[in-house]
Amino acid sequence: MDVRRLHAFAKVYELRSFSRAGEELLLSQPTISAHISALEDELDTQLFDRLGRTVLPTQAGDVLYRYCTTIFTQLDHAKADIMALSQRVAGELVIGGSTIPAHYIIPRLIARYAAAYPEVRLDLTGGDTSEIAQKVAEGTVHVGIIGAPAPYPELVSLPFLDDSLVLVAPTNLPPVSLDGPGWQDRLSQLPWIMREQGSGTRQTLDAALARAGIEMRMIAPVLVVHTSLAVLECVEAGLGVAAVSTLAARSYLERGGVVGLDVPGLDMRRSFYVVHHGKRYLFPALRYFLKTCGCV
Incomplete structure (x- = not known):
């Protein structure tokens, strides 16, 4: 044929x-x-x-x-x-990134990788953590970097980089103590801007609130937003508080567009994960990308 x-x-x-x-x-x-x-x-x-x-x-x-x-x-x-066999790495590699990795982590990885393997055609696609994990499982994305382990048994999730969320607020938010007795109630009553269900940021926040004994039904978000950059812009505009990655919040905090709130009782540490399909062929372009990530 x-x-x-x-x-x-x-x-x-x-x-x-x-x-x-x-x-x-x-x-x-x-x-x-x-x-x-x-x-x-x-x-x-x-x-x-x-x-x-x-x-x-x-x-x-x-x-x-x-x-x-x-x-x-x-x-x-x-x-x-x-x-x-002739020491050439070529072909196509489709990389997926959830919001934070796609904006703050993957571009530098791609720069190093492309310099080392210029014959590989690279395609970067974005989405939230759940979307990228699903695309890797379906085979439309070869490798992803996401904010939580992939919920598919056929996918391999490799810890890649530690991160944590920080609670940011508008500069004009009235002073509020988020320590001592009753801090959970005071935190719940703040105007919240939330990432969508399925994002790694939202999963980390939900887990941190649950560990602190705060039920999500106690919080009524004023807005649900689908990217961390949009969340930060909404916070800077005075719409409410939000939990975002320190990687995304750094420049906003440094220039004074938002302020960070200290919440000692809320542990929002997490990791980013490199995910690939464990039952599919590790072709050279993918294998060397994993090596660039330090995962093999």
Whole structure:
């Protein structure tokens, strides 16, 4: 089976269009049609239904596409291993990062890695901790750095970097004591800005509050925000208090945009984790990225 024909088939399948597939592969539409026709003749089955301008895969087309993705991955791995024999590391590496790692940790890692292995094509994708863990489990991301261990048994979570959350407040917040008897009630009554469920920051905060005997139902957030930078901007604007990574808060604290609140009874230490799929092939580009992270 000709790999060029399989590439043409897969592109038509993904784009649902012969002409758009030709544009992406820099081939004419008649060439794409010829590749598909040759495959259909070889397999003695129809792979697509042509309904005017609409192209829909048949059941046989769905089956072939599933195998194509495996074939293309295996070919990439073979090429990478052969290059590794000559001390070359190449191919594509998709890196995922939850909010804090994607902004404050991964860029410097990528700079070191890219300098050492310039033939690797790098793709950085973001999301919260749960989203990145899911993408690694699904195989759409090769390696992730997230704010909590991955909740999938097939994923390997390697401790990478220690961090802690700090409670920040607007500069005009009236003085409040968060120590001594009743501090939990006073903390609960503050106007809170929260990260979304699924973020590593939120998981760390929820666990810290639970250890301190504070139930989440006692806190009514004034706002739920999906990035740490947006949280800090909301705090600086005077909307409320928030728990954020010290990595994210540092510049805001240094320039006086927000103030830190001391909460001795709240332990918000955590770690970041490098996660990868434990049952999938550690191809060279991934293996050397783990080495750059100090994980192998």
